Amino acid sequence: MEKRVIEFTDVTLRDGQQSLFATRVRTDDLLPALEKLDDAGFWSLEVWGGATFDVCLRYLKEDPWDRLKKFKQAAKNTKLEMLLRGQNLVGYRHYPDDVVEAFVKKAAENGIDVFRIFDALNDVRNMEVAITTAKECGKIVKGVLSYTISPVHTVDYYVNIARQLKDLGVDIISIKDQAGILSPKVAYDLVKRLKEEIKLPVHVHSQSTAAMAEMTLLKSVEAGADIIDTDVSTWSWLTAHPPNETMVYVLREFGYETKIDLDIIVEVAEYLKEVRKKYAKYDTVDKWPDCQVLIHQIPGGMMSNFINQLKENNALDKLDEVKKEVARVREDLGYPPLVTPTSQIVGTQALLNVVQGERYKVVTKETRDYVKGLYGRPPAPIKPDVMRKILGDEQPIQVRPADLLEPELDKCTEKAYQSGARNEEDVLSYCLFPQVALEFFQWREKFEKGEVLPPQIEELTQEEMKHLAPI
Amino acid sequence: MEKRVIEFTDVTLRDGQQSLFATRVRTDDLLPALEKLDDAGFWSLEVWGGATFDVCLRYLKEDPWDRLKKFKQAAKNTKLEMLLRGQNLVGYRHYPDDVVEAFVKKAAENGIDVFRIFDALNDVRNMEVAITTAKECGKIVKGVLSYTISPVHTVDYYVNIARQLKDLGVDIISIKDQAGILSPKVAYDLVKRLKEEIKLPVHVHSQSTAAMAEMTLLKSVEAGADIIDTDVSTWSWLTAHPPNETMVYVLREFGYETKIDLDIIVEVAEYLKEVRKKYAKYDTVDKWPDCQVLIHQIPGGMMSNFINQLKENNALDKLDEVKKEVARVREDLGYPPLVTPTSQIVGTQALLNVVQGERYKVVTKETRDYVKGLYGRPPAPIKPDVMRKILGDEQPIQVRPADLLEPELDKCTEKAYQSGARNEEDVLSYCLFPQVALEFFQWREKFEKGEVLPPQIEELTQEEMKHLAPI
Ligand SMILES: [Co+2]
Ligand SMILES: [Co+2]
Numbered sequence: 001m002e003k004r005v006i007e008f009t010d011v012t013l014r015d016g017q018q019s020l021f022a023t024r025v026r027t028d029d030l031l032p033a034l035e036k037l038d039d040a041g042f043w044s045l046e047v048w049g050g051a052t053f054d055v056c057l058r059y060l061k062e063d064p065w066d067r068l069k070k071f072k073q074a075a076k077n078t079k080l081e082m083l084l085r086g087q088n089l090v091g092y093r094h095y096p097d098d099v100v101e102a103f104v105k106k107a108a109e110n111g112i113d114v115f116r117i118f119d120a121l122n123d124v125r126n127m128e129v130a131i132t133t134a135k136e137c138g139k140i141v142k143g144v145l146s147y148t149i150s151p152v153h154t155v156d157y158y159v160n161i162a163r164q165l166k167d168l169g170v171d172i173i174s175i176k177d178q179a180g181i182l183s184p185k186v187a188y189d190l191v192k193r194l195k196e197e198i199k200l201p202v203h204v205h206s207q208s209t210a211a212m213a214e215m216t217l218l219k220s221v222e223a224g225a226d227i228i229d230t231d232v233s234t235w236s237w238l239t240a241h242p243p244n245e246t247m248v249y250v251l252r253e254f255g256y257e258t259k260i261d262l263d264i265i266v267e268v269a270e271y272l273k274e275v276r277k278k279y280a281k282y283d284t285v286d287k288w289p290d291c292q293v294l295i296h297q298i299p300g301g302m303m304s305n306f307i308n309q310l311k312e313n314n315a316l317d318k319l320d321e322v323k324k325e326v327a328r329v330r331e332d333l334g335y336p337p338l339v340t341p342t343s344q345i346v347g348t349q350a351l352l353n354v355v356q357g358e359r360y361k362v363v364t365k366e367t368r369d370y371v372k373g374l375y376g377r378p379p380a381p382i383k384p385d386v387m388r389k390i391l392g393d394e395q396p397i398q399v400r401p402a403d404l405l406e407p408e409l410d411k412c413t414e415k416a417y418q419s420g421a422r423n424e425e426d427v428l429s430y431c432l433f434p435q436v437a438l439e440f441f442q443w444r445e446k447f448e449k450g451e452v453l454p455p456q457i458e459e460l461t462q463e464e465m466k467h468l469a470p471i
Numbered sequence: 472m473e474k475r476v477i478e479f480t481d482v483t484l485r486d487g488q489q490s491l492f493a494t495r496v497r498t499d500d501l502l503p504a505l506e507k508l509d510d511a512g513f514w515s516l517e518v519w520g521g522a523t524f525d526v527c528l529r530y531l532k533e534d535p536w537d538r539l540k541k542f543k544q545a546a547k548n549t550k551l552e553m554l555l556r557g558q559n560l561v562g563y564r565h566y567p568d569d570v571v572e573a574f575v576k577k578a579a580e581n582g583i584d585v586f587r588i589f590d591a592l593n594d595v596r597n598m599e600v601a602i603t604t605a606k607e608c609g610k611i612v613k614g615v616l617s618y619t620i621s622p623v624h625t626v627d628y629y630v631n632i633a634r635q636l637k638d639l640g641v642d643i644i645s646i647k648d649q650a651g652i653l654s655p656k657v658a659y660d661l662v663k664r665l666k667e668e669i670k671l672p673v674h675v676h677s678q679s680t681a682a683m684a685e686m687t688l689l690k691s692v693e694a695g696a697d698i699i700d701t702d703v704s705t706w707s708w709l710t711a712h713p714p715n716e717t718m719v720y721v722l723r724e725f726g727y728e729t730k731i732d733l734d735i736i737v738e739v740a741e742y743l744k745e746v747r748k749k750y751a752k753y754d755t756v757d758k759w760p761d762c763q764v765l766i767h768q769i770p771g772g773m774m775s776n777f778i779n780q781l782k783e784n785n786a787l788d789k790l791d792e793v794k795k796e797v798a799r800v801r802e803d804l805g806y807p808p809l810v811t812p813t814s815q816i817v818g819t820q821a822l823l824n825v826v827q828g829e830r831y832k833v834v835t836k837e838t839r840d841y842v843k844g845l846y847g848r849p850p851a852p853i854k855p856d857v858m859r860k861i862l863g864d865e866q867p868i869q870v871r872p873a874d875l876l877e878p879e880l881d882k883c884t885e886k887a888y889q890s891g892a893r894n895e896e897d898v899l900s901y902c903l904f905p906q907v908a909l910e911f912f913q914w915r916e917k918f919e920k921g922e923v924l925p926p927q928i929e930e931l932t933q934e935e936m937k938h939l940a941p942i
Contacts, residue, residue: 184689185724211708211717214686218655233762237682245762246682253656262766269762287758291704291716291740295733 003257007043007227008248009081009203011241012272014046016231019207019240021282023055027067029275031074033232036268038075041259043227044114047071048107049082053090057429057440061447061455065110065425072111079140081114082107086127087402088119091432092341094374096405099412099431100129106428108137118144118176120339123376124164125400131168142203143170147177148337149297150330152380155190162198172201172227177216178339179299180209180290184219191223203227207241209300211289214242214250221251232265234273238285245269296323299338302347309351318354325350325359332386333370334378345370360389373397374404420445474728478514478698479719480552480674482712483743485517487702490678490711492753494526498538500746502545504703507739509546512730514698515585518542519578520553524561528900528911532918532926536581536896543582550611552585553578557598558873559590562903563812565845567876570883570902571600577899579608589615589647591810594847595635596871602639613674614641618648619808620768621801623851626661633669643672643698648687649810650770651680651761655690662694674698678712680771682760685713685721692722703736705744709756716740767794770809773818780822789825796821796830803857804841805849816841831860844868845875891916 013034017025030047037045048068056064071080087094089103104115115134119126122145134141143165145158162173173194175182187204194202204220204227206213217228230236233243248260276283290300306323310316326338329350336342345366353359369375371387373396387396397404408431416430420441430437446452484505488496501518508516519539527535542551558565560574575586586605590597593616605612614636616629633644644665646653658675665673675691675698677684688699701707701715708714719731747754761771777794781787800821807813816837824830840846842858844867858867868875879902887901891912901908917923 183724184721211685211704211714212721214682215689215721218686218689233682234759237760238758243682243760243762245765246760249762249765250655250683250686253654266763266766273759283758285758287709287754287756288705288744289708289714289717291714291720292737294716294720295737 003255005257005259006221006225006251008041008244008258008260009044009046009227009229010037010040010042010232010244011046011205011229012037012231012235014048014050014052014083015205015229016235016240018051020235020238020285021276021279023051024059024279024282025275026060027062027070029278031070033268033272033275034071035074036264036271037232038078040261040264040268042078044079044081045075046081046083046116046229047075048080048112049084049090049116051090053429054433054436057433058436059455061440061443063425063440063444064429065106068107068110068112075111079113080111081116081142082112084115084117084130086117086119086130088126089130089432094126094401094405095432096408097129097402098407098409099428100402101133102409102424103428103432104130104133105137106425108134108139110425112139114140114142116142116144116174116176117170118146118174119376120146120337120342121376121378122146122161122337123400124161124168126376126402127165128168128400129402131165131170135169140172141170142172142174143168144174144176146337146339147175147182148179148335148339149181150335150379152335153337155186155193157379158190159193159197162194162200166198166200170200172203173198174203174205175220177204177206177213179293179337180207180213181293181297182206182216183212184215187216188219188223191220191225195224201226203229205229205241207239208237209239209290210294211291212294214246217242217247218250221256232268232272234269234276238287239290297338298323298326299343302326302338302343305347306351313355315355322350322354325354329353332383333367334380334382336370336378341366341375342370360386363390371396374401376401474726476728476730477692477696477722479512479715479729479731480515480517480698480700481508481511481513481703481715482517482676482700483508483702483706485519485521485523485554486676486700487706487711489522491706491709491756492747492750494522495530495750495753496746497531498533498541500749502541504739504743504746505542506545507735507742508703509549511732511735511739513549515550515552516546517552517554517587517700518546519551519583520555520561520587522561524900525904525907528904529907530926532911532914534896534911534915535900536577539578539581539583546582550584551582552587552613553583555586555588555601557588557590557601559597560601560903565597565872565876566903567879568600568873569878569880570899571873572604573880573895574899574903575601575604576608577896579605579610581896583610585611585613587613587615587645587647588641589617589645590847591617591808591813592847592849593617593632593808594871595632595639597847597873598636599639600873602636602641606640611643612641613643613645614639615645615647617808617810618646618653619650619806619810620652621806621850623806624808626657626664628850629661630664630668633665633671637669637671641671643674644669645674645676646691648675648677648684650764650808651678651684652764652768653677653687654683655686658687659690659694662691662696666695672697674700676700676712678710679708680710680761681765682762683765685717688713688718689721692727703739703743705740705747709758710761768809769794769797770814773797773809773814776818777822784826786826793821793825796825799830800824803854804838805851805853807841807849812837813841813846831857834861842867845872847872 013030053064056062117127117130131141191202202225204225206216230244230247231241233245236243248258293299329346349367352362356362371390412431413427416427419438421427484501524535527533588598588601602612662673673696675696677687701718702712704714704716719729764770800817820838823833827833842861883902884898887898890909892898
């Protein structure tokens with residue numbers, strides 16, 4: 001009998017470093033790894049998007065487009081992949097369609113072969129423009145199911161989203177378990193149903209955070225998954241992803257075929273182990289798994305936030321109450337996944353509800369926007385009494401959030417060139433992050449005149465890390 | 472259909488702390504955890520034996536027997552378990568039978584309910600006296616299969632050893648994967664065969680070192696394993712063992728039943744997270760998995776030893792040669808598992824063979840003893856030409872190593888009381904570690920007179936850690 005081939009996407013250079021070192025690794029340190037990984041037999045290499053774009057401009061003073069061009073030159077054999085947050089692109093708000101289209105086209109033009117496209121609420125309307133644009137560019141699209149646990153997030157729910165994604169033309173269905181809470185059992189059931197009913201290749205991504213991801217990938221493969229995500233061992237595990245070497249070894253033992261050349265991976269692992277030392281300042285992740293997330297459905301980061309904020313308010317005795325309130329707020333709001341940005345919305349609101357002594361007495365702008373539908377359609381309907389308390393007589397929008405946005409590209413192109421942009425790539429950087437891009441352009445001018453040095457990673461503060469949005 | 476019950480042994484307080492913090496955690500820090508774990512539904516708690524005995528006396532200046540008595544008082548509901556290295560007991564050489572019998576009886580008397588008994592070479596003759604003594608005391612015995620990979624270490628090989636252990640009267644067959652190299656596939660096959668042919672309960676222990684252990688435990692359970700080993704999450708993972716919370720969660724998702732009360736585990740996890748901070752000095756384990764051990768069969772510790780020693784000899788370019796020589800030496804010597812003490816024997820000899828430029832030109836005392844049979848019977852015959860080169864005309868012993876040892880108990884009892892022993896427990900400490908026990912007795916005298924303080928864990932040096940033998 002012919003062996004089943006399991007393909008791998010390496011995510012070390014994007015999600016791996018983002019999960020372990022606050023996305024701080026420089027292009028020069030990534031390139032030698034990329035060159036070797038290019039020969040190692042991966043289906044693709046996820047190297048761009050997510051937080052890397054913002055961090056390049058904001059902290060590293062690197063041009064993210066320049067990084068992509070260099071990556072493309074180095075990767076002669078393997079497809080390059082990026083993570084795109086649907087209508088949010090690589091930013092933190094919805095952009096109008098003209099910006100989304102221009103960005104996707106420019107990313108394709110500069111070297112992205114595979115677009116991994118997701119929306120935190122699984123609102124397919126927020127993914128549609130990015131998906132169709134990438135397909136028009138002739139690129140491969142992984143349509144993402146953003147995984148979470150709730151009464152509405154059943155296998156049926158996800159199969160239904162996958163069907164919508166297939167109708168939009170995605171090539172691959174990607175299960176993205178950003179919080180590390182996808183159990184091996186659910187992974188097995190979900191992959192099996194997707195393979196049977198959607199009949200597209202299935203890709204699985206799971207975070208190691210709760211020490212569950214290796215089991216989840218193994219059971220996914222048993223159920224028929226075609227591609228899985230791993231990191232090179234020395235930048236793997238903990239809050240990142242399962243190590244490539246281990247998964248290759250385990251799958252081969254079971255009789256699956258993989259194309260990975262482990263001798264090359266060993267070389268890359270040794271190289272990355274050395275590079276890791278340079279980023280020790282950012283290498284602060286705990287040495288143990290976060291199992292609370294399995295028991296209380298609350299990610300470790302959110303929990304430590306609560307503890308800090310309650311301490312400041314001299315109200316640490318209310319921690320249990322806040323934990324319970326998170327579950328209630330999440331239910332009120334239609335069970336949004338606890339990932340960026342909805343984890344912040346739910347967490348802050350739960351804290352306010354407890355500290356104020358009255359639920360929804362004080363409501364953040366973000367909660368109001370969420371209830372109004374400005375982030376997209378919640379997975380389940382928002383509770384009517386909560387909606388009334390927050391919006392009063394106002395009605396939530398029924399259209400896609402980006403339908404309310406005016407085109408921006410022309411206006412921001414003009415401003416961008418006034419601010420120091422030199423080409424279309426710069427213009428897009430400016431459209432996404434005007435202030436950050438402006439400062440980058442100004443820095444670049446000075447740097448070229450020899451008036452400033454590149455920022456040393458050692459000089460960056462803990463404070464800066466707080467500005468980083470995960471995923 | 473009735474749910475299958477999966478039982479858990481918690482190993483946090485013995486193997487967990489030994490794997491993560493060089494066994495340095497004090498009784499006072501362990502007791503509060505033990506008291507809670509006692510109510511959490513474990514089948515047993517592994518809390519004694521291994522390196523803890525030596526470290527208590529040598530570094531912590533604690534009486535290990537006193538620790539056991541305190542543990543027994545704290546554990547009202549749950550069986551206490553110890554790791555016993557067969558004829559080596561908790562030391563590093565073979566002891567005569569009278570010492571083995573006395574030690575096992577005294578451990579049983581002071582509170583050990585379950586004896587986990589192993590021999591690095593799987594030479595059942597080295598386990599026999601300990602097993603029969605423990606059974607005579609009416610205790611439960613887990614007979615261990617010490618797992619390694621080689622052409623002779625097949626599933627058939629292990630089933631055969633298990634049969635011998637069953638004939639000796641063990642209650643449970645225990646698969647011990649100390650190096651983290653037991654693949655989920657082999658675990659599945661081995662457990663299945665053991666369940667079918669040996670018809671005893673099967674227990675599985677696997678180190679997380681290579682990020683494989685969670686998968687290995689899951690597949691073991693699928694194949695019929697009855698008991699698995701875990702640590703509480705905040706002292707789990709990395710070079711230790713899978714987190715309890717995750718395994719309980721995963722197995723429940725699959726429909727298995729466990730008796731674990733996760734609310735208690737969460738409390739213990741929080742407590743141990745705080746205790747961990749006190750031992751930061753010993754908490755130096757790498758934050759990534761050791762995957763080399765899967766690819767080159769060489770454990771990470773051995774590899775870094777080679778690198779250090781070759782550097783000192785200005786011969787780092789010979790690293791690849793040494794790696795290959797390890798495999799050849801291991802083959803020459805009949806495929807001993809690369810665990811203490813045979814990993815040291817093989818590693819040192821391989822290094823000598825390469826550095827000297829001629830194989831077995833220089834032979835260590837340990838290699839000679841091993842070839843003579845003084846450690847027990849090798850898994851496969853030693854190559855005749857290697858044996859001749861090392862032993863000359865001398866013949867290896869055919870008997871059990873301890874058959875060559877005179878009784879020691881009477882003589883060492885006398886010396887022990889002369890050296891400051893106060894009771895039979897002290898006598899056994901002295902029989903096992905004469906010099907270390909003597910120094911402990913002297914320290915105790917002074918401490919009781921108020922002349923010295925207890926050693927501060929902060930005062931212990933890195934150098935001391937080298938003396939610690941793992942497992
Ligand atoms: Co990820
Ligand atoms: Co262990």
